[in-house]
Amino acid sequence: MTAPVKPAYWLYQWLWTGIDWLYPPRCAGCDQPGAHWCSDCQRVTQRISPPICLRCGQPNRNGDVCPGCRRSPPSFEALRSWAAFQGPVRNAIHRLKYHKNIALGWWLAEALGEIFALSGWKVDLVTPVPLGLARLRERGYNQAALLAHPLALRCGLHYEPRAVIRTRETLSQVNLSVSERKLNVADAFRGDHRIVGGKVVLVVDDVATSGATLNACAEALLEAGCRQVYCLTLARAL
Structure with a gap:
C-alpha cells in the first residue's frame, strides 16, 4: 500500500538540490547545461x-484490452511507461545504463513517480528487474535499481531488490524476435x-520492448505466492 514519503526521500532530495547548486545540471536527453530535461527535449519527448491497452500499455485507440492481450493475457495486471524509447529518452537511458549516473536515475524516477501516482495502483513493495551476474559484474550496478530505489523512496514504498532473482544468464534481448x-x-x-507471499x-x-522479460518476472513472482504484479518502465519501444 502507498505510505507517507519516507524521511530518506527528503534527505536525498536535499542532497541532490545541493549538488545541483554546486554543479548545475545538464540535460539528460541532450547534455546541454541548465536543466535536467531541457525545453527542447520536453518538446520532442513522446x-x-x-488511450492505451489496459494490460500491456501499448497505444490502443479503443482504450481497452488490445487483441494481443486478449489472445494471450500477460501474467502482470498492467504495464505503464513514461515515454516512447526514442530521441532524448533513448539518450537518457543510455547514460543511465552505461555511465552509472545515479543523479540521473533519481531525476528519471520522478517521472516514473508521476506515472505511478496516476495509475492508482496499490502495491506493497517495489523491486527492479534483476540483472544477470555476468552483466552485473561487468557494469557494476543494475540500471533498473537506479530507478526502482528512488521511486520507492519518493512514493513511500518498501524497496526489496531481491524479491525476484535471475537464476541463469540470458542472451541480450536486442535483435531477437518476439x-x-x-x-x-x-x-x-x-x-x-518469504518476501512476496500474499503481496502486491x-x-x-528501464525499457519495455515486447514485455517478455517483465512477463517472465511476473510469472516467477506469482509462482512464489505473490498476489498481483504491476510493471512500470521509463520507456516503451513502439
Whole structure:
C-alpha cells in the first residue's frame, strides 16, 4: 500500500538540490547545461498517454484490452511507461545504463513517480528487474535499481531488490524476435516466497520492448505466492 514519503526521500532530495547548486545540471536527453530535461527535449519527448491497452500499455485507440492481450493475457495486471524509447529518452537511458549516473536515475524516477501516482495502483513493495551476474559484474550496478530505489523512496514504498532473482544468464534481448525473446527469458527468474507471499509487487525496468522479460518476472513472482504484479518502465519501444 502507498505510505507517507519516507524521511530518506527528503534527505536525498536535499542532497541532490545541493549538488545541483554546486554543479548545475545538464540535460539528460541532450547534455546541454541548465536543466535536467531541457525545453527542447520536453518538446520532442513522446509521452505515452491514454488511450492505451489496459494490460500491456501499448497505444490502443479503443482504450481497452488490445487483441494481443486478449489472445494471450500477460501474467502482470498492467504495464505503464513514461515515454516512447526514442530521441532524448533513448539518450537518457543510455547514460543511465552505461555511465552509472545515479543523479540521473533519481531525476528519471520522478517521472516514473508521476506515472505511478496516476495509475492508482496499490502495491506493497517495489523491486527492479534483476540483472544477470555476468552483466552485473561487468557494469557494476543494475540500471533498473537506479530507478526502482528512488521511486520507492519518493512514493513511500518498501524497496526489496531481491524479491525476484535471475537464476541463469540470458542472451541480450536486442535483435531477437518476439518469440525468441520469450524463449530467452523462460524460467530465468525465481521469486522469493518469504518476501512476496500474499503481496502486491511493482516491478521496475528501464525499457519495455515486447514485455517478455517483465512477463517472465511476473510469472516467477506469482509462482512464489505473490498476489498481483504491476510493471512500470521509463520507456516503451513502439
